[in-house]
Amino acid sequence: MRPCLSQVTTLTTPFAEDLDAAAGSGCPAVEVWLTKLETHLQTQSVADTRKLVEAQGIILAAAAYQGGLLLSRGEQKLAHFEHFRRRLDLCQALGIRMMVLAPDVVVKPDPAAFAAAVAGLAEASRWAEGFGVTLALEFRPGPVCACLDTAVSLVEACEEPNVGVCLDAFHYYAGPSKLEDLNRLTRENLAHVQVCDVAGVPRELMGDSDRVFPGEGDFRLEPIMTRLRAIGYDGYVSLELMNPELWKSKPAGVAELGAAALRRQLECTPES
Numbered sequence: 001m002r003p004c005l006s007q008v009t010t011l012t013t014p015f016a017e018d019l020d021a022a023a024g025s026g027c028p029a030v031e032v033w034l035t036k037l038e039t040h041l042q043t044q045s046v047a048d049t050r051k052l053v054e055a056q057g058i059i060l061a062a063a064a065y066q067g068g069l070l071l072s073r074g075e076q077k078l079a080h081f082e083h084f085r086r087r088l089d090l091c092q093a094l095g096i097r098m099m100v101l102a103p104d105v106v107v108k109p110d111p112a113a114f115a116a117a118v119a120g121l122a123e124a125s126r127w128a129e130g131f132g133v134t135l136a137l138e139f140r141p142g143p144v145c146a147c148l149d150t151a152v153s154l155v156e157a158c159e160e161p162n163v164g165v166c167l168d169a170f171h172y173y174a175g176p177s178k179l180e181d182l183n184r185l186t187r188e189n190l191a192h193v194q195v196c197d198v199a200g201v202p203r204e205l206m207g208d209s210d211r212v213f214p215g216e217g218d219f220r221l222e223p224i225m226t227r228l229r230a231i232g233y234d235g236y237v238s239l240e241l242m243n244p245e246l247w248k249s250k251p252a253g254v255a256e257l258g259a260a261a262l263r264r265q266l267e268c269t270p271e272s
Contacts, residue, residue, distance in 0.1 A: 001228060003262040004061045004238040006194065007033035010251040011242070015040035015049075019056045021251035027259035028056070031194075031238040032063040032096060034087055046093045053094065061236040062098035062192055063091055065138065070120035070145075071104040071113060084124065088131040098192055098236075099128065100136045100166050103145035113144055118157045125160035136166035136191035141175040148172060148181040155189055164191025168240070170198070173219050174206045182227040190233055194240040195221065195265065208242035213261040221265060237266060 005027055007018050015036050022030050041049065053060060066087060068080030091099060101124065103117070121137065128135050139151040151165045167190060171177075197217030198210045214221055228237075239258045246254050 001193075001233060001266050002029060002061075002236050003027045003259060003266060004029040004031050004236040005255055005258055005262075006031040006064065006238045006240040007036050008064070009239055009241040009243075009246060009258060010254055011036070012247045013251040016052060017251055019052065019058050021255035022058060023056045024252055025255035025259040027255070027262065029059040029061045029236060031100075031236070031240070032060055032094075034063050034065070034090075037063070037090065037094075041090075046090070050094055060094055060096045062100060062136065062238065063087070063096045064100040064240075065102045066099055067102040068104060069101060069124040070117040072120075081124075081127070084127065088128060088133055091133050092131040097132060098134050098136055100138055100192060102138050103140065103142065105142055109143040114150075114154070117144060118154055121154055121158045121163060122160050125158060125163040129160075129162045133162070134191055135163045137163060138166040138168055138171065138194075139175065139177070140168070140171045146175050147177040149177065149184060152181070152184045152189060164189050166192045166194065167224070168194040169214070169219060169221060169224060170194070170196050170206075170208070170211060170240070172224070173198070174203055179223060182223060185227055185231060185233075187231045187233060190228075190231065190235070192235060193224075193228065193233070193237045195224075195237055195262070196239065196241050197221070209244055211241040211243050213241070213258060214239070214265050215261055225265060237262065 005022050022028050066084055072080050125135050137151050139145045195214045196211040197214045197219045198206055199217035201210045239262050
């Protein structure tokens, strides 16, 4: 398993400064926040950005996130897929081989919605394949794809080789996922992992702003790490915090503390 720092953890920091912070942390793998990259590219070229990344020795491990591809229809679908295509272009140009996909928000799902989500996921995966990108489907509390079990089922039903699950520890603990759901993860269907922690907040009240460094809260991350080791997962484990208090701190300090917290999780053993 390889540690990675999500740019949303330092959301208010410019793209280039994130690269400096990651390189200095000893964890030079970055999960790109696509909106931040797009803002950066308003004043910088893709070619210059690629040179910047290479000069810093940074690996752009994944990009987050794209929505609207599973259930949208008509003109809305055309707009979402055009946005998706532009982002796939960026991923290809910058060597980003993983994109996190978020489930669509619907008011009231029905059985047909899940079948439609499978079809939408399959179509998106075929688009991504042409750009050399793998899709990582995230689950999050909501009417559709709210738990790990459903995410795995959608990926399996999709039957496309370049789509897998994004296991987000926050959504795993805040939503209806169960411990036994982890048993459905395999080396083949797990594409990406995001971790954080939350301290002293009831699950019913948890929000993204409550996220703290892994190991500093109440989440039991050991079962997740144990399962990742059991299946031989060798992909990236990304620190994803959306805490406004951290956004006020110097990015180098946040990256250093975050990288250390990640290493402690990845290096510990079940016996410890």
